[in-house]
Amino acid sequence: MSVSQPPAPGMAESVAAAWMLACREWKRFFRQPNRVGAAIAQPLLFWLLFGIGLQGSFQSAGDLDFLQFFLPGTIALIVLFTAIFSTISVIEDRREGFMQSVLVSPVGRGSILAGKVLGGSAIAWFQAVLFLILVLCFGTASVSSAVLSLLVLLAILAVAMCSLGMIVAWPMDSTQGFHAIMMLGLMPMWLLAGTFFPIPAWDASAGWGPKILGGVMRANPLSYTMVEMRRLLYPVTDDAAAGFAPSPLICWAVSVLFAGTVTLWAWFLMRGHRKVDAIS
């Protein structure tokens, strides 16, 4: 066997490596039909059960009934779940040895992150779109020109959720630890984003409870994505009556900034964290 002197890793190689890792995520996903089924069926079930069950007791925000109100939240839940499933595989990969072989290959951590986030968020995006098509068939939301913006917003949300999943999963050595963080951190983040109940108004008449809750929910970047998603799903609805309605510009800016920040954070976390490389 002759000995070759390979060149230093270049941009093209990093992109090719990231693309290969992303393709692997997609192949893995579509070769496990139960994953595809569960990720669609569970939020659909949640949406219908909560939506129909709570319809009577829901004081509307704007003109929406609960089934309509809960729709963006359900989509966010799909994205969150799928992102979690694909990033939790980092922990399994490391145990099974696949990640070890990736970590000792001459590609930067940026490629690994890009591959994982690109792969995971594409799956999450695809599932959310599939769910959306189902919902459009039901007639709870209508197709409008806003659908393109909605697809872009979903992609941004998916990237944010996957990067957030990587931040949690990367330093973990067990999936149990991941579940703990998920229940303590990610689920409350989802709940406090105006997904399940409207964000309370912040006026003088409000008590301390709604004020604190409203403050926390306003500080949650996901709330802004939810407001915009609701606006894109129901363009004709007047959201002035809702407690919290920042302008589209603010919503988009916060969503993009959030996705960018968590992705950068994940990258910083993955760089030079060799301590956790050798978990066996």
Added chain:
Amino acid sequence: MNSICEVRGLRHRYGDHLALDGFDFEVAPASWTTLLGPNGCGKTTLFRVLCTLLPVQQGRAVIDGLDVANQVMQVRRRIGIVFQSPSLDGKLTVEENLRCKAALQGIRGGAFRDRSQECLRMFGLVDRRHDRCETLSGGLRRRVELAGGLLHRPRLLLMDEPSTGLDPAARLGLADAIGSLKSEGVTVIMTTHLMEEAEKSDRVIIMADGKRIADGPPVALRREVGGDLITIVPRDTAAVASILENDLHLEAKRVHNQFRVLAPEPAGLLPELMQRLGDQADSVTIGKPSLEDVFVAKTGKRFE
């Protein structure tokens, strides 16, 4: 020395535990070296430092003239790695797994087609290349791992307990594969805790408590112990100890529930030994020293 791998004064700590205690060794190109030792002797730590999974804490490790501590990316291009835990994705086919590994090494397109063909042929995997890895036997999967580790023509192949989960036939196949790699100029360093596997290599480094305690070709190491070995499994430990020491004046090493006596002429010693021991011993056996006996001779501990 023209070495492919050189380690000097390597120390590695996990908290208070010293896993590698000033380890030194050099490996010549196109050779097969085995790191042999019981669990916890530091061989996997050494393997992980060499394959850049763990940082160099203290000391120096050089692979193909490159410093493992600060030329990590270059080192990774020169080494092929086969991990103890399978690194294949079961949901992907053999070819897809190889494609993944190749992409990570920067091999694409035509170069990948040529190299993957070559490696698949080398390990007899051409017919199986469209099979999903989860459907393959343990032996075949190891072969895929080996093929994947060699795609980028590494100068040094590092393997951690490569025969884990292999049946005897697959183990033989692995030894043959390593033999042919060597003839193509690839250097192989592997870890194992199996004596019979270490016996096949050119050089064995026996490790205990993070140190190198013996080093050389397996035959030479066994010869170093010298003579033949009598192993006695006692029924009454105290009685046997007293007979061996006081009556026969033999130097016996006690390893757990066995006594081991090295003797140049065991046949002559045996009748008297049997007579004195009588019913006190369950069994008395004579054999040539194995690598295990080398370990016992050097450490006084049983290999486990």
